[in-house]
Amino acid sequence: MHRRLAARALALAAVSALLLTACGPKSINHVLADPSRYASQDVRLQGRVTESYSVAGRGAYQLDDGTGVLWIVSERGVPRRGARVEVKGRIKEGFNLGGLVQLPKGLDSGLVMIESSHKAKAGN
Numbered sequence: 001m002h003r004r005l006a007a008r009a010l011a012l013a014a015v016s017a018l019l020l021t022a023c024g025p026k027s028i029n030h031v032l033a034d035p036s037r038y039a040s041q042d043v044r045l046q047g048r049v050t051e052s053y054s055v056a057g058r059g060a061y062q063l064d065d066g067t068g069v070l071w072i073v074s075e076r077g078v079p080r081r082g083a084r085v086e087v088k089g090r091i092k093e094g095f096n097l098g099g100l101v102q103l104p105k106g107l108d109s110g111l112v113m114i115e116s117s118h119k120a121k122a123g124n
Contacts, residue, residue: 029067031091035111038091043113045070046086046121054078060112063087074115087118 025044047065059078060071063085072078072087079085094110 025086027067028063028065028070031070031113032068032111035091035093039093041090042088042116043091044086044088045072045113047084049079049081049083049085052078052081063113071112072115072118073112074118076115076117079118079120084121085118086121087113087115089113089115089117 025046026038028045028047031038031043031045045063045065047063049061050064050069051062053059053061054077057077058075060073061078061081062069062071072089073092090113092112092114
């Protein structure tokens with residue numbers, strides 16, 4: 001009886017650890033290596049904002065996590081350059097603004113994250 005209970009507890013702990021790992025932030029390098037894998041699911045990234053452009057509360061910012069850089073498109077305002085953020089959203093390939101504005105270098109590649117939320121992170 002105790003063995004069965006211990007086995008169930010161990011199995012539950014293993015499943016919980018696996019789920020927590022799967023929900024954690026991904027590296028930008030993983031996203032860049034296989035962007036279509038992340039297109040249909042929410043992805044969390046974290047890093048430092050290296051570029052930031054905003055007009056009327058909308059804009060884009062470049063996120064660098066040390067493994068790569070990715071442009072994040074936001075309709076909720078953008079964090080300032082140098083800010084540490086955690087962002088959640090979906091990867092989109094072939095993104096463009098229809099040629100209406102000159103896109104920042106790198107954003108014109110078409111691979112971006114469409115942000116659903118972001119939050120500033122404390123610390124360096």
